[in-house]
Amino acid sequence: MNFEAHNKLRIFSVLVLSLALLSFVAFGDTTLAKIDYPSSTDVRPGYGVTDVSWLSGYHSSLKDTPGDTRVYVMEGKDTGGSALILGGTHANEPAAHSAAVTLVERGIVPSGTVYVVPFANNSGARYNREEEDVQYFTLENRSGETRKIPVGIRYTQPEDQEPDPNMFIHPQSEYFYPPAQSRNLNRVHPGLPDGNLTQKISYALFQLVKEEEIDVVVDMHEAAPWSYLSRSLICNPKSTAIGSLALLNIEAEYGFSFRLEQSQESSHGLSHREFGDRTSAEAFLIETANAYQGDTDASPKKDLGERVFHQLAIIEGILNAYSNSQSGGSVVKLEFPFDLSTIVGEDGAKLGEKLR
Amino acid sequence: MRKMVPIVVLSILLTVSIFIIAVAEDEATQPEEVSFQEPVTIVSLGQSPGAVIAKVLFQQAGIEFTYMEAREISAFTENLPNTFVPVLGASNKGLGAAGIKIEEEITWGKELFDVAKENTIPIMVMHVEGEARRGDISDQLINHFVPEADFVIIKESADKDNIFTNLCSENDIPLVSKEKGLDIAPELKELFNK
Numbered sequence A: 001m002n003f004e005a006h007n008k009l010r011i012f013s014v015l016v017l018s019l020a021l022l023s024f025v026a027f028g029d030t031t032l033a034k035i036d037y038p039s040s041t042d043v044r045p046g047y048g049v050t051d052v053s054w055l056s057g058y059h060s061s062l063k064d065t066p067g068d069t070r071v072y073v074m075e076g077k078d079t080g081g082s083a084l085i086l087g088g089t090h091a092n093e094p095a096a097h098s099a100a101v102t103l104v105e106r107g108i109v110p111s112g113t114v115y116v117v118p119f120a121n122n123s124g125a126r127y128n129r130e131e132e133d134v135q136y137f138t139l140e141n142r143s144g145e146t147r148k149i150p151v152g153i154r155y156t157q158p159e160d161q162e163p164d165p166n167m168f169i170h171p172q173s174e175y176f177y178p179p180a181q182s183r184n185l186n187r188v189h190p191g192l193p194d195g196n197l198t199q200k201i202s203y204a205l206f207q208l209v210k211e212e213e214i215d216v217v218v219d220m221h222e223a224a225p226w227s228y229l230s231r232s233l234i235c236n237p238k239s240t241a242i243g244s245l246a247l248l249n250i251e252a253e254y255g256f257s258f259r260l261e262q263s264q265e266s267s268h269g270l271s272h273r274e275f276g277d278r279t280s281a282e283a284f285l286i287e288t289a290n291a292y293q294g295d296t297d298a299s300p301k302k303d304l305g306e307r308v309f310h311q312l313a314i315i316e317g318i319l320n321a322y323s324n325s326q327s328g329g330s331v332v333k334l335e336f337p338f339d340l341s342t343i344v345g346e347d348g349a350k351l352g353e354k355l356r
Numbered sequence B: 001m002r003k004m005v006p007i008v009v010l011s012i013l014l015t016v017s018i019f020i021i022a023v024a025e026d027e028a029t030q031p032e033e034v035s036f037q038e039p040v041t042i043v044s045l046g047q048s049p050g051a052v053i054a055k056v057l058f059q060q061a062g063i064e065f066t067y068m069e070a071r072e073i074s075a076f077t078e079n080l081p082n083t084f085v086p087v088l089g090a091s092n093k094g095l096g097a098a099g100i101k102i103e104e105e106i107t108w109g110k111e112l113f114d115v116a117k118e119n120t121i122p123i124m125v126m127h128v129e130g131e132a133r134r135g136d137i138s139d140q141l142i143n144h145f146v147p148e149a150d151f152v153i154i155k156e157s158a159d160k161d162n163i164f165t166n167l168c169s170e171n172d173i174p175l176v177s178k179e180k181g182l183d184i185a186p187e188l189k190e191l192f193n194k
Helices: A003-033 A094-106 A179-183 A197-211 A237-254 A271-278 A304-325 A346-354 B004-029 B050-061 B073-077 B092-098 B102-118 B136-148 B163-170 B181-191
Strands: A051-054 A070-075 A078-086 A108-117 A136-140 A146-150 A168-170 A175-177 A216-223 A232-235 A259-262 A282-289 A333-335 B040-045 B065-067 B083-088 B124-127 B151-155 B175-178
Touching: A078 A094, A078 A197, A078 A304, A094 A108, A094 A146, A094 A216, A094 A282, A094 A304, A094 A346, A136 A346, A168 A179, A197 A271, A216 A271, A216 A304, A232 A237, A232 A271, A237 A259, A237 A271, A237 A282, A237 A304, A237 B050, A237 B181, A259 B050, A271 A282, A282 A304, A304 A333, A304 A346, B040 B050, B040 B102, B050 B065, B050 B083, B050 B124, B050 B181, B073 B102, B083 B102, B083 B136, B102 B136, B124 B136, B136 B163, B151 B163, B151 B181, B163 B175, B175 B181
Parallel strands: A078 A108, A078 A216, A216 A282, A232 A259, B040 B065, B040 B083, B083 B124, B124 B151, B151 B175
Antiparallel strands: A051 A070, A070 A108, A108 A333, A136 A146, A168 A175, A232 A282
């Protein structure tokens, strides 16, 4: 090969490489968009589920995004009131979505309608972050099958949303939050129709509450055992009487106590404050005690059965107290075909036996 | 036979005396029977949701009550109740959110107690949130106001260190302690003769 021919080959190679680089840059986003969003989670609806829909049904711009998620509808034979139960607002608080999954798989609603969103922030539940030690844990069901329960992150995945602002300003209150809170579903309520992905998820949830005329919203969370929030039920000020009665009855029936707390004026963007203030629904947030939060050496399965038992017993208690407070027909009843306390056992083993 | 009469009389007198002493001793160890009258005014001292729980319990017991949120003494003096129920329980968060310092809360509580005492209104102090609502700030309220009460009702787990037992016994105040919060409602019914 002479010098001229060699030179031509070099120029050709550079051109091909440049073209390849250009196409990667130009179509990189398209490649990302081709990933099948939203990601799936293993939920096996039981007899209580009468319909399954998508959250994007309440705000279409969520469709095909990592923020879309399943909504399980459990409509009772008897008409009555309605409730929205949220798990996975923070996907690193697994008793919340484990309880929601148990509700969808084994719960029965004799009266009223219960809407369950097990993974409210589905982006946070996607366990694709290799740097995280724990991305999921397993439970064995009655058939000996392994069920995977995600342990995601507290926020929307960074790659699913535009870069965090220098400071997140909650638009409705103009309250300042640190940057990452723009990806925290429990700081952006009531969301924005054209905001970032997290705000769109929130907006869709608010649309659901308004369109379905939801009477009760319960958002399930967990906190480190040493946190002042641990083992508490936080109520919107208008919902404290129902919350008190629920906790008093639970203590009498099941023998465990949770602390009653009330939303503060400064709880901007938090579900118990915003759903209660901005819709006609009674609003509650449950915090069970999760050893894994604050001590990553602990297993996320530690006391899982007890944590899920607490979540479900409190939901049942809230719905009973709400129903008893209604003189009309706004009753919402939730039942399980087993005594809830039987899911308490070492490392969630008993809970696994209840799953499908 | 005649010799037997004084012995029989003496035996009867002895038996009666023993019986009287036993009854007297029993009465001394039991709290004096008390009853309270409606209407009731419930006030939170410490800004915890304990007062909301107390409201639910009074509602369950079917007792007429008012929940006083206003922090003006006139709101109390203009509608004097027959029983005053301050519900103790504080958290930094609750007081902070209300913009109130614990010293201010104690001063406010003293004002209310003074009015109640001037008007001989019985004071029934309650602490219904158990050990979850104990701590330095709550204890300041407990130490301050329990000795001033006429009657104290608590949820048992709040008394693991005997703070209520000791304060009540030192000040000769009847104390009712219930394991579960809901068990307080039937106790209220009894106290108010409902």
